[in-house]
Amino acid sequence: MNTLKTTDQTPPANDAGVPPAPPEAPATSVRVAGREVFIRSGYVKVKLGGELPEGVEVWRDPGRPAGVGFAGRRAKPDWNYRFGSEEVFRTFVAKWVDGLRVRETAKAERRAAAAAPHGCRVGDVFRSCWGYEQTNVDFWQIVALRGRTQAVVRRIAAERVATAAMSGVCTPVPNRFLDEVRHPARVVRLVAAETPRFKVESYANAYRMTPTVEAGGLRTYEATDWSSYA
Structure with a gap:
């Protein structure tokens, strides 16, 4: 079964009472202004496994199967749902992320094909x-x-x-x-x-x-x- 882990968004404070600097964001993460409007109070960020496409984030209610998902550089969510069960929620998120990965791979292949030499010559x-x-x-x-x-x-x-x-x-x-x-x-x-x-x-x-x-x-x-x- 896919695991969805929540992360504490507030790092512990040091002896001076000042939170340490947050860890450096991975290359695939982006900060998109405006997403916070769609994240309900009390939601926590889900830690997703594996390499993720750019800008993928999932936030959820820790007490029930409800959440919101973002991708790319879009401020508006791809989805914002309440689910019938925890299993349905986890399955939905896993399929959504897999679909994003497939589309990201297809885009990369199209970019590579466009940049590749065509091998054509005058007279063809x-x-x-x-x-x-x-x-x-x-x-x-x-x-x-x-x-x-x-x-x-x-x-x-x-x-x-x-x-x-x-x-x-x-x-x-x-x-x-x-x-x-x-x-x-x-x-x-x-x-x-x-x-x-x-x-x-x-x-x-x-x-x-x-x-x-x-x-x-x-x-x-x-x-x-x-x-x-x-």
Whole structure:
């Protein structure tokens, strides 16, 4: 069972009657003004085990299963409840802290991925598939790189072959750029991943394609299925 220990917030006074300096706060703790408004008189701070995300605090009524929990740099509590039993209270706090840890880990992984080198180069081709009840396929090519995370991309043509009514396959044609007036170049943020990508629209991403054949500076790519109901 998870243990929740309360801590005495007032250190014992020395011979001169002056309380000693409080211990140095751990790196994950933050002091957020305004939280005291939500902490009821008589509540004591709960000592939580393990490494905690930033700003996590739990205060409770020592005589009954009621408490309040804070996280991050927020002054307002994540929760402020009275529970039916001590067991329910402890289980709730444990699950809440575990959830915060999971989200903190996910954030750290996203930050690391954003800072990682994307490995893309000028000439790389990306594919975007999107649509509702049909599959639209667009191809993009990197024409310039900007800094560590950005690239300039342009739409390129595709060779399309119908294989059935209103459906078929298409392959990108590198360096055959579409009309720049209708399809201007874009500056995009490359996301480093096993397959680098960038956002085309709010509803679609474009993913880097791996050439099936690369010889003499020419690249050949796999065919992609498309469909249309128009």
